[in-house]
Amino acid sequence: MPLRLFNTYSRTLEEFHPLDPAGSEVKMYTCGPTVYAHAHIGNFRAYLFEDLLQRHLESRGFQVRRVMNITDVDDKTIQGSRSAGIPLAEFTSSFKQAFFADLDTLRIKRADHFPEATEPGQIAAMIEMIKTLVERGLAYQAEDKSVYFRINKFPGYGQLAHFDLSELRSTGRVKSDEYDKEHVGDFALWKAWDEEDGAVRWESPWGPGRPGWHIECSAMATQLLGDQLDIHCGGVDNIFPHHEAEIAQTEGCTGRKFVRYWLHCAHLMVDGQKMSKSLGNFYTLRDVLAKGYSGREVRYALMRVHYRAQLNFTWEGMEESRKALRRIDAWVARLREKAEEENAQRPTPNVQRPTEEGSGFEDALDDDLNISGALGVLFETISETNLALDLGKLDSDAARLRLQWWERIDRVLAVSGEETVALPAEITALAEARTQARLAKEWRKSDELRDELAAKGWEVRDTKDGQKITRRGGV
């Protein structure tokens, strides 16, 4: 079954084949964060979608070379550093660190490169690109000293978003004091320095200033991956103008098709509206962790809905995700237990063995990352296995095969295993007291201790191997 992906450019599902003649290497560029604040979970939904894509590509044998940029200079970062009264680099560095910590919490694989816009080499590359565009008449310096891209000189402008330029409407969200532009749609490649920028400035052939946002990605992508990319991802809100601008700038310089597959992730919603910093209706990862949820629970919750469908974030959804993961955990634990048993000399009667390790999970993901279908395959397998175990129809060999299958698909899902939490001494002491009470069959005391543990946020379950204690999640 071929891998098919929905290409925003063509608005159709297309079979995926990388540019690499050997059909192995995939060059992937993913728009990263602007480090002026903590990323919110809507941002992470996009990064999780990209992680799922990368992991699935790898499970299908591709070598993914991925770049994710860090935007560490723009209006917001400059404003932030000014109001904090510290240099730009100092201001952004804590948010960079937090971003990487959050990636780890969510088990998002690291990209091969995380270029930063302010790296001298990147700034130089941006200036080179702008020079080329000016030489070719695709850009011009306006009276305000800024350099703009001349969209009327680039016939393809608007094709990704499928916009008719003559019908562009201003939303009034951006202050339109840029009367110097030839066309309202012309976008800044180089922003001339002004007093608001303070010490943030680089020299250029057009005077001091800083790069525009769009050119950053064009420069960093081509520096690290070459003129042509296989896949470029981002949120749907990047389609226009950001990705449209990237195409215009990059192809204006190289004359070659920049990106072969454009993939865009729908928004995370909250109360039926887009989660965004400007609306103020956002949660950071830290906010959700503070409610007692783990990174893998957030990962699951944000990954379980198809990337092109809007996903409404709710605490109920978090709870559903937690329960679903518990079901997986219990199943894996049960399989491990069974797998460790030696098979009896006599084969188990009517044993059910997976005749051939199914690829239903991967097949579903081949269909434009149909995660719901893939999870359906997983949960059906869980039910079948549990039933077979109940009926004594699954022996240790079969359990080992199932486990191997699970390990394979979990390289894509990356949700297995709860993070182990160390028990505080106080809790250990209470638990020990309860064990003693139970041995003495002092049920009332046992129950009181259970209540006490519960009040402290720890859940006790009695199993045939004694009591098990877990941190109670939620609320």
Added chain:
RNA sequence: GGCGGGGUAGCCAAGUGGUAAGGUCGGGGUCUGCAAAACCUCUAUUCGCGGGUUCGAUUCCCGCCCCCGCCUCCA
């Protein structure tokens, strides 16, 4: 207004021209000192609305309604 995405059980969500995966909640059961957990099991004559094509449509076609996003800060 233009361009997209979506409307399937209480909630979340797959899917197919032939009669609706899965998760979660809820009901029932097994287990248990009691619980919890775990496991099993039941729960949509029906897929936004109205037409049409068809032996048959949730799935194809036409029209309409509603929600959300983008239209130069945004993942």
